[in-house]
Amino acid sequence: MxxxxxxxxxxxxxxxxxxxxxxxxxxxxxxxxxxxxxxxxxxxxxxxxxxxxxxxxxxxxxxxxxxxxxxxxxxxxxxxxxxxxxxxxxxxxxxxxxxxxxxxxxxxxxxxxxxxxxxxxxxxxxxxxxxxxxxxxxxxxxxxxxxxxxxxxxxxxxxxxxxRPSYAERVADALDLSARTAGLLLRAESVDGGTADRLRTTGRELRFSRQPHGCRPTGAGRTDRALAQAGSAARRLLDQLAALGGLPPAPADTASQALLHGVAAACSDAASVLRGGRSVRGAEFLEEMTARFLDERAGEPEGRGVPPYALLRRRSTLLTVAASAVTVRTAAGLATGGDRAVPGLPHEQFWYARVPAVRLWFVRVRGNLxxxxxxxxxxxxxxxxxxxxxxxxxxxxxxxxxxxxxxxxxxxxxxxxxxxxxxxxxxxxxxxxxxxxxxxxxxxxxxxxxxxxxxxxxxxxxxxxxxxxxxxxxxxxxxxxxxxxxxxxxxxxxxxxxxxxxxxxxxxxxxxxxxxxAWPAGARTEMRRSVAALLRATPPVVLDTADAVTGRRAEPDADTAERPTSGSLWPALHRLRIAEAAYAQFRTEAALRSDDDGPDWLAALNYGSRVLSGAYWLPPAQGAPSLPPDARRWVETAGQQVVAAALRAADLPSPGVTLRIAPLSPLLRSATSPGARSLLVDLEVWLQALAGDLTTATGAGRPAPRRRDVP
Structure with a gap:
């Protein structure tokens, strides 16, 4: 024995x-x-x-x-x-x-x-x-x-x-840390390595694999769906704050300071709501601040000169932080029985907000049949x-x-x-x-x-x-x-x-x-299949998003709530949910061998989540500004590179897939209008992050495992 x-x-x-x-x-x-x-x-x-x-x-x-x-x-x-x-x-x-x-x-x-x-x-x-x-x-x-x-x-x-603290309380603690970090970034534009590590560690602790069985919000109802989305958005928010704190210094920017202050306030408010307290501000507070920030950024006069590239990247990264904060604040409200209406937010992101509970159960059952x-x-x-x-x-x-x-x-x-x-x-x-x-x-x-x-x-x-x-x-x-x-x-x-x-x-x-x-390999085989299906489902989303940002895709009718990327979102979202279920089981099974030299499944899931997040938030609400031909060619080339890399990564080649997106040249950044310039940098930050996720997911560039010499 x-x-x-x-x-x-x-x-x-x-x-x-x-x-x-x-x-x-x-x-x-x-x-x-x-x-x-x-x-x-x-x-x-x-x-x-x-x-x-x-x-x-x-x-x-x-x-x-x-x-x-x-x-x-x-x-x-x-x-x-x-x-x-x-x-x-x-x-x-x-x-x-x-x-x-x-x-x-x-x-x-x-x-x-x-x-x-x-x-x-x-x-x-x-x-x-x-x-x-x-x-x-x-x-x-x-x-x-x-x-x-x-x-x-x-x-x-x-x-x-x-x-033990509930999952809602754990998310609230993470949001309190986010609010404190945002306040720190208001006083100093960077955070030390210890704070960045703490942010990322706190985000990892929100993963379902770290929660006791039965305490994970995995139900089909609105409350569990919203709480799970709040936890996912909070994890993304913590990582983005760590990335924002690690960027090079940039000139002072009043609009960015105001938006960062709004992020801190929204995080504190969401934490209070999750603990059963009263909301000081509505869920639309930060959304309105983000819209004002975008208007101010697009309306900068040409006479001030081209903003430094460091400032453009800081603004783009801050926008990703704000988008995650809006998501977590809205999800927190839905999880605690708040207003089910989510005006102005992507319908696909909160599709369950107005759906009856019986239908939500039907959707879960059908999705797993x-x-x-x-x-x-x-x-x-x-x-x-x-x-x-x-x-x-x-x-x-x-x-x-x-x-x-x-x-x-x-x-x-x-x-x-x-x-x-x-x-x-x-x-x-x-x-x-x-x-x-x-x-x-x-x-x-x-x-x-x-x-x-x-x-x-x-x-x-x-x-x-x-x-x-x-x-x-x-x-x-x-x-x-x-x-x-x-x-x-x-x-x-x-x-x-x-x-x-x-x-x-x-x-x-x-x-x-x-x-x-009956399926003797467990989730291992399904992990490969579901990730491959997810990677193959994302290219239309990437291309639709890039086209919507540059104006190459026709805008939807103003009388409809459909976004330019709606048609390609649902298949990718479904594949992401199937892959997440396979990953949850995969991590409960004993591994036959070390996965250090194989695919990084969590990075692949992060890639899928980042694709969807960009599709929700990147397309401008007021229509895309005009871009010069060189800028359009850069967007098309970069988008096609990500798409081609995703399709190669779906085959999970043993050497991995390495992708480096060429940065925007100074000439391109200076030849466009302020609004178009900011959108291009937003797209650049998103595409480069996707390239990094694909490289990590396929294990490219990872040191080869040490092998003992065989005599």
Missing amino acids: PRLPSLTESFGGGGRAVRVALVAAAGFYPAAYLMDRPVVALYALFTPIAFGVLSPLPGSGQHRAGSVLRAAPAAAALIALGTALAVTTWAAAAGMLVVALVLTFGAACTPRLASVVPGLQLCYILACFPPYAPATLPERLLGLLLGAAALLLGELLLFPAPR TPRSVVFQNAVRTALGLALARLVAGSLDLSHGFWVLLSVLTLARTTAVGTWSAVRSAAAGTLVGAVVAGALIIGAGDATAVYAGLLVPMMVIAFSVGPVGGPAWAQGLFTLVVSTAFAQIAPVTWRLEEARLVDVLTGSGIGLVCGLL
Whole structure:
């Protein structure tokens, strides 16, 4: 077996383990000894295990208690369904297929459901096995009620976990840092390296991979969508402030100072809104300031001479900061139930603001109904595995066959390699646990008091060591738990351990077969496909944006809200969402090899996000100014270079893709009007950032990994 976890690892979750053990015993002992109802005792024992261990609920004690309360009616319905479908093996297997598919796929719509899905699946699994006894449904529901009530009280009263800041509060903290940094840039045009590192580090901490499961705003509703967008915009804002603070000094600019002051005020206001406070300024405050800044920049008289290039780049970078601040302030308002109207902002960016909740769910489901979606793949893989396990266990009439399904539920991974690793460890752990439990049963015989005295300590050890020790310790210790529990509600012999070992091996084999046949590479293959599809979807957006900035694309009708880039945005936005879902799973899977010499997937996602952000904000609202032919040729050449590089990068070549956009020549900058000059620099900053993202994403220029010489 693998090494024993350290004391720190084992007892880090000791409070949770003691809490679950005590509440499980609080329902089990009265049902088994006072009421003499084995069925009630079984369900009272497994309900806290289902929602306290198999589904480790996130959040504070009050939040977890609310999750249990909301999950109890669904659990009762699944127990009733499983009891009815236990009439035949095929009916139970078909029900398992539907239940697993709906629950696993539905978890993509709301994080609250995702946190309780394993527990809900266990409720159906327990009820759908023989004997077919619909008359015991009241006892089963009573056991569920006892277990859920005990767990709910335990979450509220026993070892309450310290409250962790919510994602909204984390975003608010990031916005406070942004406001302080903007204030610092008002006094000094640069920030030191430590402040820049802190900005980027704070942005990385907002990534969903750094948030506990169940606390991530990944739901399909308006609130979660807005909060996720606020977090993404806040991350982009922090990085842009760090970039702004690292630019060379430029001459004093009153308009830039005013806009930076507005950014600081908007960030502070958004942070207050996310913490539940009142808004001092409306969401349109900074948008109006940005519009005034653009008017002042475009209306500079020619007599003042050409502004220094450093000032032009600082202004363009500041505009990206302002655009992110407008986005995060609007999203914060939507996330807290504010005004759903977003006048003046791109419809595609806040398309969900006025959409009914039912339609938002439909959009999420429809977007993942594709074999290329990892959400769809996981749902199908899990449903097929559990349904096949139920069919095999019922056809072979395995004793305690629900252990087969429990093994599939707990050991299946998103990759075949990960499943094989878990299966090997689980088999070893179950074998050792079965031997120890068999020796205990032979030694203790019918001494029920021995099993009753061992159950709670055994659960504490299993629930504290198992989750951190891996499948071997989890399966081995859980074998001891179920042995001491079943020995108290029915006569047992050492053959109980033989049955458990056979069931676990059967379930492990089924899980492994499903892992080999159904998308065995997990998200790794889908990561490459989805990123390639994203890169191929962005060229029309880049070209449409460049054409809209230079006036080569006809302006839309003034009576419509459609922007010049609307037609190409939706496919790219859809591909970005699919790629983000694949990346979220990819980072949860064990890597077969180091990715240091391969593509940088996060940089590819940043590229897609930057393309869309530029399409939202770069095209001028009042129409593009006229440009000289040389400037138009530069824009066309630079845009085509980015497009060609994106298409090459979609093939993910091993050497990577290197792209350097030629900067605007001083002659071009001086030969255009002030408004056109500023727009050209805006476009230059955007295209050069895209080129940098593509270079980083494909790993070009990265030092080759060190290889040991082979003798």
